Amino acid sequence: MASVAGNGETVTGRIDSSGRLVAADLMLSDLQREAGSGIGDRLALPQLAAVARLARKLGVGIARPAVVAARDHDLELWVRAEPDGDDVVLTIESWRRRPPQGARLEIAARSEDVLPTPKGEWATDAELRLTDLSPDLATMLGTSIGEAIGQPLTKWLRLIEGVDGAMPLLNAVAARTAFTGQVASGRGGQSQRLLISGSPVAGVDGLFDGFRGRAAAENARPPDAANEAGNAGMSIDPALDHALRSPLARIIEAAEGIADRADGPLRSDYATYAGDISAAAKHLLSVIRAMVDQPPEGDSAIDLSPLVDEAIGLVQSKAESRSIVMQREGVESLPAVGEPRAIVQILVNLLGNAVRHSPDGSQITVSLATGNDYASVTVADQGSGIDAADQERIFGKFERVGQGGGDAGLGLAIARRLANSMAGDVTLVSEPGRGARFTLSLPVG
Template sequence: MASAAGEGNLVCGRVDPTGRLVEADQMLGRLQQEAGAEVGQRLMLPQLAAVARLVRKLGIAVARPAVVAGRDYDVELWVRGEPDGDDVLLTIESWRRRPPQGARLEQAVRGEELLPTPRGEWATDADLRVTEMSSDLADLLGVGAGDVAGQPLTRLLRLVEGEDGEMPLLTAMAARTAFSGQLATARSASGTKLTLDGEPITGADGSFAGYRGRAAPEAKPVPAAANESGNAALGIDPALDHALRSPIDRIIRAADDIAGRMEGPLRSDYAAYAGDIAAAARHLLSVIRSMVDQPPQAGATIDLAALADEAIGLVEAQAEDKGIMLARSGAGRLDAAGDRRAVIQILVNLLGNAVRHSPAGSTVTIGLAAGTDFASATVSDEGPGIAPVDQERIFERFEQAEQGGGAGLGLAIARRLARSMGGDITLVSTLGEGARFTLSVPLA
């Protein structure tokens, strides 16, 4: 195997069917040693091992960016894996060393610059079959990020001619060159419009091996309802956004793998716990997205009763810890118009607040009802109630009825989301008699 002399050269390795790094150029071998193993032993670099497993699973070449930690430095690289008999051949390019990165959340708090989480990124092999896609782009296309590998890019996106009648991607494909400004439309029901840019990937032998690039969605205007006085969009610092999304994505992937017993047999109760972890992490991710991404879609038909049950499931562990019972009353099904993700987020916030402020042994109830124009879900608790002077203030950013209950953003986000769907959140409370928060959304 050829030796790699330094940055800019290709660095190669070979992984056998048991996951051992059986061959490696000097630089890759050094990283393996610094991770606590030798060449010939199991590959101890998780990012590269994941590429090898995916190649073996799909039987196609896979390429993606990665950051690998050495003993006292990090390496930013682009790794490509391809089947080679029973083995997987790893080819690393764009090898760039940099100082070690500290904990991402700690860096964000200190205001330091972070390596951005990949956004809108994709990669294909030489036949334009997808080898990698970032989770946010998969969400835009209405597909699962883990389900697109091996699919033709054109099955997910309909390429659109520019004003000059050209399709930059197809023109570049013929010449194996970079391209920009390729218009495309998602083939899913969302019909999202995007612009693609890409650059060619070179294989170990110097041949064309595919494309890697970015997709930028067409900007959408924010509905006026989301910007009413006192309910402007609730921003989050970009550094914190980058710091939070990546580890949460990893938690979801790891929990899904455990729940699906991807790493081997597992007791059913542990698999169920992993499923709960994945569900809670997805909810947390939806909270972050609601603060930085586009507002929810207001027109979809949802079953408010089913979403209430799902929200109860997400809060159940918190309630059990406090000895509080959760109950639901009303219709078994209640069709409404709104956004599934936003409604669950709102109900989880209202239920969580109710549990937090209720005494042990009490009951928190979510009651469903249909009016003339609106469907409603009312969360009632047996807590101390909220003073009249605080009942409007608690819907403002960073405001709380009492100290120590959180950041004071939950109700502000919830009301903004409700109003962006054409609904609202109202409160009825008397001191000493608990509180009743009602989410209303239009009937379907």
């Protein structure tokens, strides 16, 4: 078990240009050893390695919170990284032990190299010099992260007085308190007005050490609510909608970072698992978008063939667990017009339904065909089929046939609506005892 120093001390380490931990105090060296590495080897704690990489990339000192997993507990840390020649010096200024958490992917991967900084975030030191800036906010301010870090916040933001003549940010600096409602505009030629909010940050000595806050366009809409007018029939709770999107985006970024071996060598089967995690999370994110009636991102000329392969890959393991064979046939390339993520979502739903209602050891056939005006993908199973009286009903919201479970009866309704939004359709041909054939049709352009 890693030893934990007491508050009031600091723990330091040095990372060379190759990412190796070349020197470390006892606590850090113990954590490195528990992670399966040692002094002189690559830093095996991705949370700290990410902070060091960012400091090296920006060429300035930065400070970040981090959570590191020890053998039987977690450590909440405040980490500073300072470039020192070709090396980076890490200083852990505060820490707190806590019970291990079950889901740590978001915290473990939080860095510019693995995850995007949450939108609109900024942080300063006690002198209001920027120590952190999200990429989207840097763009809004007409600067870059590297150019802005270390510069006064007011170099990039022009504070605007409220109707009462007050400036909430300046009042908060004087009182060392949180603030909201500070109106500002970028000094880099941008006309967009922003609303700034923030909270004070305490240093290891308990004294005021700056602010951390958020910025958003003054006229920005709140996050899309799933139950706004017109969405009630296909809705999820707006708080749940907002809560799900951010962690899913982080899971995707983290999984892609793992698959790309961003933190060093990795067994190829683990990299493949990470790719599967990313693909599944992207599909779930597209489902959430569809359930809040977000329109597709824009139709374009696409090839349906690789999208069919991606959808098959997402349900392949479920089919294999029941010895169901998925057979693809037809043309190798299938041009059409549509939005790729929406198409994959439709196909995953059709394939998932086919697997769910197919007997063990049967076959599902995926056929690609083209005509004069439409391209089509047909998913045919060898299940029990669907009565004529049910064939239109199952495209309604919350309608299902049988006890198959799965999507609460929303999948086919969403699939048809998405297809209609791309000037296409999802149709069904079936009869009891002879399986079902669902066909996605899209215009060829």
